[in-house]
Amino acid sequence: MSEQLPPAVADAVTQFLLEQRRLAPGLVSRAIVTGSAAAGDWHAGVSDIDVVFVVTRDPVDDLPALAGLHAASEPHIDGVYLTESEIARGPDIVQTAPQVVEGVLVSSLPGAQLSWVTWRELESGVQGVVDGGDVIWSPVSDRHPGTAQGVVAFSRDNLQDYWQRIGDGLEAELAGRAEHEPLRPETVRWVTLGPIRLVATIETGEVLSKTAAADHAAERWPEHAELLQRAVRDRTGDRQEFTVRDGREALALLRKCVSVAEE
Template sequence: MSEAFLTSLDGSAPGLAHAAHVVGSAALGDHQPGSDLDLVLELSRAPGPDDLAALAAALTPELDLVCLVGGEPGPWGRDGAFHADATHDVTPVLLHQLNRCSTTLRGPRPRFAVTRDEVERYCRRNLVEYWRPLVELVASVTGPGRRDGVLWVAFGPARQWHTIRTGEVVSKSRAAELAAGHWPDLAGELRDLVAARRGEPVELTSAHREAVVALGSRVLASV
């Protein structure tokens, strides 16, 4: 997927992408069938109209794309939609992932200036501003809840919790394993949720939704 994108881009905008890095689940060994691939491009120049057209043409729905121009936000794409304006954030966690746990397809390894304190502050803010409302939303429903929504909220808070504690970025599945070890009363449901994320035929029940709420609430209380 990423190789095809780069080949297409090189054909229509030679020299635009001087470095390319895979981040997210694929770089962390946790990529699942049907998951998006997260690709970060370091551009060699500010993209002109022809460059933007080439990026848009090469983008596929399976690719989440972030472009950096001199380390600053550039064009981006998600779910097959291309955005020429630099409206995405280049977060400390993204820079930390690029430095520590990305797979470089082209160019030199990333060496972005980011500190552990910056990463920790971002994770704490993200937990409060992004994950807390989602945990509260899952808590407000009855029954098992929507499968995709429960699976999305299941792992995010645990990943932030582990990064705050250790500075390490881990996959969703690994975060669930670590949380299960820390809170063993939730271990059975968390392992079921990991299996469901892998596509196994696990029936999610109210107990799984309640475990997601309990985990999110404990993470928020602990940090």
């Protein structure tokens, strides 16, 4: 069901999988598109494409050829290479795997997509299987018994560890700077939209898109609704100008998100 994906995503992943099969015959049995592309929140020029590549063997010998394919992909086709047994074992046991982040393939990378968030997304992804010279698309619903509890626990831990440190770093970066001084939109967008998704997961058990999470956060914290709306608009390509004042508001929102994890 390629219609479940934006046409640009379906075309890019289809061509990628066909070339991937040529470079590494028999390696990938199925590819599951997750993230914004499967959630209806993908935006050309801003979003990458996240894919879980389900492999039939250890891909170590295939990685050199695949690295170049990922690096040349546009938009970037990122993701993780996992066997069916690794998916069944879950991210608490599978500590490293070949992963692609922003087009760079690392043969044994911890973290990144090796989290319960990815396993939750596997429950509602879109699966592609190469059949002859084409790719057959269909809904997929992989299940793991620990996902519901794991995704909430991961979200709490990630807010208290990773995002708490990001907040401390941003606070130091902004110290002493004038309120009206320009600030990189990518920084404000990242800090505004990243932590709120984890809060939404803690409170709903679902992995919401960034846009849906912004709506959730705006209802919870209406004092930040304008910043959230501007961050979403910037992400869709409607470029916004942000200042240090916006950065400090994003930091305040981040701190509120961390406090939810500590409750």
